[in-house]
Amino acid sequence: MKDFLIQLLGREGVLDAPSEMGAYREDYSEAAPSEPSLVAFVTTPEQIQQIVRQAGQRKLTITPRVAGTNVGGLALAAQGGVILDFTRMNRIHEVNDSDMYAVIEPGVTQQQMKDCLKQRGGSLTLGYSLAPPHTSILANALLGGLTNRSLKYGDQSQWISGLEVVLADGSLARTGSWALEGVSPYGQVPFPALTGLFVGWAGTTGIVSKMAFQLWPQHKFNQRLFILTYSAHGTFEAVRRLVRREFCDDLGGLSWPSAKMMLGVKHPHPEPSPGEPTFILYADLTADIEEEMSLKVRMLNDVLHSVRKEGEQIEEPIDIKTLLKVNPAMSPFADFPTDLEFLTNHGGGGLSWVGTYGPLSRFEQGIAAGTEIMVRHGFAPMIVTRPMRGGHYAVLRFVETYDKANAAEVERVKSVNTELLAKCTELGFAMYKTPSWAWEILRPKLDPGMLKLMRGVKDLLDPQGTLNPGKMGI
Numbered sequence: 001m002k003d004f005l006i007q008l009l010g011r012e013g014v015l016d017a018p019s020e021m022g023a024y025r026e027d028y029s030e031a032a033p034s035e036p037s038l039v040a041f042v043t044t045p046e047q048i049q050q051i052v053r054q055a056g057q058r059k060l061t062i063t064p065r066v067a068g069t070n071v072g073g074l075a076l077a078a079q080g081g082v083i084l085d086f087t088r089m090n091r092i093h094e095v096n097d098s099d100m101y102a103v104i105e106p107g108v109t110q111q112q113m114k115d116c117l118k119q120r121g122g123s124l125t126l127g128y129s130l131a132p133p134h135t136s137i138l139a140n141a142l143l144g145g146l147t148n149r150s151l152k153y154g155d156q157s158q159w160i161s162g163l164e165v166v167l168a169d170g171s172l173a174r175t176g177s178w179a180l181e182g183v184s185p186y187g188q189v190p191f192p193a194l195t196g197l198f199v200g201w202a203g204t205t206g207i208v209s210k211m212a213f214q215l216w217p218q219h220k221f222n223q224r225l226f227i228l229t230y231s232a233h234g235t236f237e238a239v240r241r242l243v244r245r246e247f248c249d250d251l252g253g254l255s256w257p258s259a260k261m262m263l264g265v266k267h268p269h270p271e272p273s274p275g276e277p278t279f280i281l282y283a284d285l286t287a288d289i290e291e292e293m294s295l296k297v298r299m300l301n302d303v304l305h306s307v308r309k310e311g312e313q314i315e316e317p318i319d320i321k322t323l324l325k326v327n328p329a330m331s332p333f334a335d336f337p338t339d340l341e342f343l344t345n346h347g348g349g350g351l352s353w354v355g356t357y358g359p360l361s362r363f364e365q366g367i368a369a370g371t372e373i374m375v376r377h378g379f380a381p382m383i384v385t386r387p388m389r390g391g392h393y394a395v396l397r398f399v400e401t402y403d404k405a406n407a408a409e410v411e412r413v414k415s416v417n418t419e420l421l422a423k424c425t426e427l428g429f430a431m432y433k434t435p436s437w438a439w440e441i442l443r444p445k446l447d448p449g450m451l452k453l454m455r456g457v458k459d460l461l462d463p464q465g466t467l468n469p470g471k472m473g474i
Contacts, residue, residue, distance in 0.1 A: 031073025072435025234312030439473025
């Protein structure tokens with residue numbers, strides 16, 4: 001396989017020495033390291049097709065990878081497998097300003113797309129995940145990740161209007177309106193929603209070589225406001241009322257330990273100190289005229305006032321510009337995409353989480369249960385929340401940072417995550433970007449018919465098990 005890849009990609013397109021592949025053996029998480037045999041830097045769909053065909057003939061496995069920032073081992077190769085690195089396959093093929101969509105390759109990053117839209121005049125924007133600027137847009141979309149536009153438009157998989165996919169036999173297929181010759185990739189309708197065969201599958205059913213996805217209008221005025229709250233009920237009662245008013249572009253919530261880490265406290269105490277806030281909410285408002293922005297700020301204050309009248313302690317909103325004057329450490333939240341170094345550069349190298357989607361009506365229960373579990377295991381309760389798709393569901397995510405070199409800490413992370421997942425599932429939340437270890441726990445709870453259907457899809461699309469094996473628990 002090495003000789004074939006060198007002939008196809010050139011010597012500079014292949015890594016094969018163990019000393020060169022350190023970054024590909026592990027990710028931030030507690031997932032066990034693995035040893036790939038080769039790393040191939042692909043740049044075209046035709047190269048992917050040829051590699052997939054060769055891998056099938058040689059009984060080798062293939063794992064797609066871009067930035068490698070995802071946790072949970074989803075981009076770690078099976079032992080001895082081949083990694084396809086997409087960082088050099090980073091072309092933006094089309095931006096359609098009139099119909100508000102773009103066509104991109106897997107290696108296109110959040111920052112690259114932002115710069116492109118700015119250069120085109122800034123009339124359009126996209127949503128950014130709370131991940132580094134070099135994160136792949138396509139990877140986040142295929143894994144159903146969230147962004148700062150998810151309150152309005154849902155997780156990023158719901159923005160996909162079409163895919164170009166290399167199948168396990170090396171053939172190429174397109175989904176959505178794109179499948180009809182001469183038709184632009186405006187959306188998935190009216191054809192069968194075959195895009196779903198490759199969304200949420202962690203690269204186990206096909207390798208996506210292009211994605212068409214929806215963009216959104218960029219408004220003239222933008223304001224980000226931060227609000228300190230002092231109880232979970234007050235926080236999420238305010239959120240539930242705000243989403244029904246439909247004027248916020250985004251609502252995000254961080255537990256106070258998360259905010260303290262951002263402010264430079266590397267290891268917040270698991271138990272809160274008296275008088276500390278519980279959460280810090282941030283609300284994004286946009287408008288095209290000043291009067292519209294003023295009205296939205298007034299509407300926000302009206303909702304907060306209504307919750308205060310019921311006895312909840314909620315501070316007045318603070319604009320990000322004012323907040324930065326008081327504490328410049330909050331600068332990562334001034335503009336997205338952003339690099340949250342307090343999570344990725346804390347010294348220990350370990351980052352893990354149990355991220356779930358579920359109903360806003362059960363958030364207080366989920367936060368109370370998750371906080372108790374994290375504190376009992378010695379972790380400060382770092383919690384990230386965001387209502388999604390108009391409040392029809394929301395993200396509830398529990399995050400841990402730790403020392404990867406400390407075996408006892410790694411085991412502690414595994415224990416707390418297992419317990420968090422069990423409790424979240426019991427309360428009606430479902431894990432997203434689901435790693436292999438979580439599928440093992442969830443499989444007995446899955447509807448037998450769905451599990452049978454999943455196995456059938458995998459067997460049909462990848463009968464030899466070539467594509468990213470072992471990632472779906474089936």
